[in-house]
Amino acid sequence: MGTEKTAFETKRRLAVVRQEIGEAAYKAGRKPDDIRLIAVTKFVETDRILPAIEDGITDVGENRAKEFVDKFDFFTEHSMNKHFIGTLQTNKIKYLIGKADLIQSVDREGLLREIDRLSIKRGVVQPILIEVNIGEEAQKSGITPESLPELLKLSSELPGILVKGLMCVPPVGDEVSTRPYFSRMRELFERMKAYEGSNIIMQELSMGMSRDFRAAIAEGATYVRIGTGIFGPRDYSKA
Numbered sequence: 001m002g003t004e005k006t007a008f009e010t011k012r013r014l015a016v017v018r019q020e021i022g023e024a025a026y027k028a029g030r031k032p033d034d035i036r037l038i039a040v041t042k043f044v045e046t047d048r049i050l051p052a053i054e055d056g057i058t059d060v061g062e063n064r065a066k067e068f069v070d071k072f073d074f075f076t077e078h079s080m081n082k083h084f085i086g087t088l089q090t091n092k093i094k095y096l097i098g099k100a101d102l103i104q105s106v107d108r109e110g111l112l113r114e115i116d117r118l119s120i121k122r123g124v125v126q127p128i129l130i131e132v133n134i135g136e137e138a139q140k141s142g143i144t145p146e147s148l149p150e151l152l153k154l155s156s157e158l159p160g161i162l163v164k165g166l167m168c169v170p171p172v173g174d175e176v177s178t179r180p181y182f183s184r185m186r187e188l189f190e191r192m193k194a195y196e197g198s199n200i201i202m203q204e205l206s207m208g209m210s211r212d213f214r215a216a217i218a219e220g221a222t223y224v225r226i227g228t229g230i231f232g233p234r235d236y237s238k239a
Contacts, residue, residue: 006051010051010230025217034222039061060080061227063084081101102128116158145188165189189220
């Protein structure tokens with residue numbers, strides 16, 4: 001597909017996504033501006049990302065530390081808000097501290113302590129979200145809902161981090177089957193406000209992807225993470 005046609009298709013899909021976000025928000029009695037759209041750029045080349053930026057995308061999300069680093073200068077040049085949304089290994093944290101505007105996939109004590117240690121060392125406070133395994137699936141990352149309060153208590157003792165809310169990836173399904181999980185996340189999010197303090201603010205609820213973001217908006221998502229819906233199917237052979 002030619003460059004101009006690719007750019008046109010990206011902007012066309014983005015317009016559809018924005019319209020659907022607006023419709024879902026109004027249906028839920030919310031303002032469209034209350035939902036931030038993160039363009040998930042995993043395996044998407046910068047020349048394919050640029051049309052979305054030109055069309056007003058302000059937030060991008062990467063799943064892999066190496067790809068985040070490779071695109072960092074490009075994202076910075078275009079004043080993007082940079083999110084890390086993938087499974088995070090402790091030895092990769094050093095590449096993200098002070099560079100990611102929000103690390104959304106923190107789910108265990110070891111990650112918290114390493115983020116805190118490196119943040120203090122570099123003189124920054126790193127914003128994060130706690131990832132919850134809302135479906136309690138063995139193959140997925142994320143802390144269990146029952147263990148979340150303990151992790152938040154630990155977070156309150158770590159000055160190098162700022163917890164801004166929660167994130168989840170529910171079991172794969174359609175709008176109907178995923179909505180109960182989003183509902184549970186909203187209830188959990190509201191309960192966790194009891195743990196707010198100097199470095200914990202339950203402000204952001206990141207949930208919903210291309211297949212189910214409308215249900216997530218209906219249940220209170222403040223961030224939706226959409227890749228395929230904007231950029232089309234990915235070519236994983238180039239990974």
